[in-house]
Amino acid sequence: MYKKLDKNDIKFLKSICNEEDIIVGDEISEDFAHDELAGELKYPEAMVYVRNSEQVSKIMKYAFENNIPVTPRGQGTGLSGASVALYGGIMVNMCKMDKILELDEENLTLTVEPGVLLMTISQYVEEHDLFYPPDPGEKSAAIGGNINTNAGGMRAVKYGVTRDYVRGLEIVLPNGEILNVGGKVVKNSSGYDIKDLIVGSEGTLGIVTKAILRLLPLPKKAISLLIPFPDLESAIDTVPKIIKSKSIPTAIEFMEREAIVGAEEFLGKKFPDNSSNAYLLLKFDGNSTEEIEREYENVAKLCLDCGAYDVLISDTDERNESIWSARGAFLEAFKANSVIDECDVVVPRDKVAEFIRYTHDIQKEVGLRIKSFGHAGDGNLHVYPHKDDLPEELWRKRLEKAFDLMFAKARELNGEVSGEHGIGYAKSPYFCQSKNENYVDILKGIKIAFDPKNILNPGKIY
Numbered sequence: 001m002y003k004k005l006d007k008n009d010i011k012f013l014k015s016i017c018n019e020e021d022i023i024v025g026d027e028i029s030e031d032f033a034h035d036e037l038a039g040e041l042k043y044p045e046a047m048v049y050v051r052n053s054e055q056v057s058k059i060m061k062y063a064f065e066n067n068i069p070v071t072p073r074g075q076g077t078g079l080s081g082a083s084v085a086l087y088g089g090i091m092v093n094m095c096k097m098d099k100i101l102e103l104d105e106e107n108l109t110l111t112v113e114p115g116v117l118l119m120t121i122s123q124y125v126e127e128h129d130l131f132y133p134p135d136p137g138e139k140s141a142a143i144g145g146n147i148n149t150n151a152g153g154m155r156a157v158k159y160g161v162t163r164d165y166v167r168g169l170e171i172v173l174p175n176g177e178i179l180n181v182g183g184k185v186v187k188n189s190s191g192y193d194i195k196d197l198i199v200g201s202e203g204t205l206g207i208v209t210k211a212i213l214r215l216l217p218l219p220k221k222a223i224s225l226l227i228p229f230p231d232l233e234s235a236i237d238t239v240p241k242i243i244k245s246k247s248i249p250t251a252i253e254f255m256e257r258e259a260i261v262g263a264e265e266f267l268g269k270k271f272p273d274n275s276s277n278a279y280l281l282l283k284f285d286g287n288s289t290e291e292i293e294r295e296y297e298n299v300a301k302l303c304l305d306c307g308a309y310d311v312l313i314s315d316t317d318e319r320n321e322s323i324w325s326a327r328g329a330f331l332e333a334f335k336a337n338s339v340i341d342e343c344d345v346v347v348p349r350d351k352v353a354e355f356i357r358y359t360h361d362i363q364k365e366v367g368l369r370i371k372s373f374g375h376a377g378d379g380n381l382h383v384y385p386h387k388d389d390l391p392e393e394l395w396r397k398r399l400e401k402a403f404d405l406m407f408a409k410a411r412e413l414n415g416e417v418s419g420e421h422g423i424g425y426a427k428s429p430y431f432c433q434s435k436n437e438n439y440v441d442i443l444k445g446i447k448i449a450f451d452p453k454n455i456l457n458p459g460k461i462y
């Protein structure tokens with residue numbers, strides 16, 4: 001159905017891009033045949049490192065005229081296979097469009113190319129006493145990828161997610177036209193919001209070539225509380241009470257001992273404490289120690305009343321770094337031990353404990369070890385069935401059963417299939433099951449309006 005690339009197509013690519021930016025056929029590394037999801041390998045026929053919007057526009061125009069599929073690629077750290085070229089064609093690699101274009105301190109915005117890494121943005125704005133709040137665990141992801149997956153992260157409880165910090169976008173449409181949406185305005189009530197539609201669209205509606213991000217003043221102080229509990233249930237049951245207490249932590253994460261020990265081994269560093277079965281990890285930020293103390297004192301007392309063994313306060317950069325770097329390494333540590341797959345559901349915050357209990361209960365039934373950690377404060381859970389030493393076929397069968405049960409449970413609790421990692425191709429069947437026909441039809445209509453030939457990242461979301 002799609003055109004296969006031939007030497008004329010490669011000649012065209014060479015006519016608009018540097019020759020060393022074009023990689024063809026067998027020269028393409030396996031790294032680009034998958035993302036961080038353990039899935040099947042699918043190679044693009046050519047990969048192009050683009051350098052500017054005009055090149056992207058010319059490639060899209062050509063692909064549109066010739067019916068060639070195009071897959072936008074950031075850093076490939078996605079967890080749902082969204083940046084994998086399922087149908088071959090051209091992979092447009094955005095990593096070399098990596099310039100910070102403008103810091104506007106009067107409007108508190110940062111304009112960047114899509115290949116700028118999240119860690120570069122944080123560091124750059126903090127040097128100017130400013131703050132880009134979205135804080136997904138993988139700091140080497142590119143901002144274009146973050147925007148297209150509406151990446152979340154640990155600070156979502158207080159600050160929201162990537163969508164809340166995208167003010168404007170330049171996008172190249174599937175027919176090659178360049179469109180600017182949003183801008184530096186703070187409010188906008190001018191019709192349908194195409195910008196918000198692009199955020200989280202997983203590269204299926206347009207290619208982001210520039211982004212205007214909203215910044216905040218940098219909070220001057222942050223304190224973390226590590227709170228050991230006798231078991232995961234009592235830890236998670238405390239979270240709705242913290243929310244109800246009306247204090248607003250920056251982050252509320254839950255974790256089990258096994259994840260901590262795995263991260264310690266993985267990083268070769270000690271966590272401040274690993275003697276309890278379960279922990280809540282909270283962060284508070286603000287402009288003075290007194291302000292933060294007022295916030296966390298109530299929460300600390302509440303946790304002790306709910307059965308916490310202790311409240312360990314971490315108020316130095318060093319200790320905070322050691323705790324949060326361990327938290328950031330949980331996924332990699334799980335992966336170092338076993339093949340895993342991931343369920344990234346989000347449920348209402350008062351249903352987190354019920355969902356986690358359910359994942360514990362089904363372990364025996366499905367015959368898999370299931371471990372989890374996650375953003376307890378926003379209801380987004382990262383649940384990992386482990387393959388361990390199961391043969392491939394049995395693992396796939398059991399995994400399917402585990403996923404069927406977990407996604408059905410999330411639906412029952414009025415949750416969503418993905419809180420922050422997106423649908424890609426891996427979660428597409430579950431996404432479609434979770435929506436009624438009208439909903440999927442509207443999505444299809446939107447896709448056709450942007451991409452009538454279905455050439456941009458086909459096979460993703462639904």
Ligand SMILES: Cc1cc2nc3c(=O)[nH]c(=O)nc-3n(C[C@H](O)[C@H](O)[C@H](O)COP(=O)(O)OP(=O)(O)OC[C@H]3O[C@@H](n4cnc5c(N)ncnc54)[C@H](O)[C@@H]3O)c2cc1C
Pocket residue numbers: 035036071072073074075076077078079082083094114135136137138140141142143144145146147148149150151152153154201202203204206207208209331332420421457
């Ligand atoms: C250890 C680890 C921890 C993680 N923690 C978190 C977390 O806490 N929160 C979270 O939300 N995610 C997390 N992730 C997932 C991942 O980092 C995010 O999904 C991230 O946003 C992907 O960015 P990327 O640059 O790697 O994009 P890719 O994986 O390359 O692409 C992701 C999607 O964006 C599209 N895309 C990329 N660039 C563009 C562009 N310029 N224009 C149009 N489409 C584009 C791709 O086609 C694809 O659909 C984690 C991943 C790992 C490995």
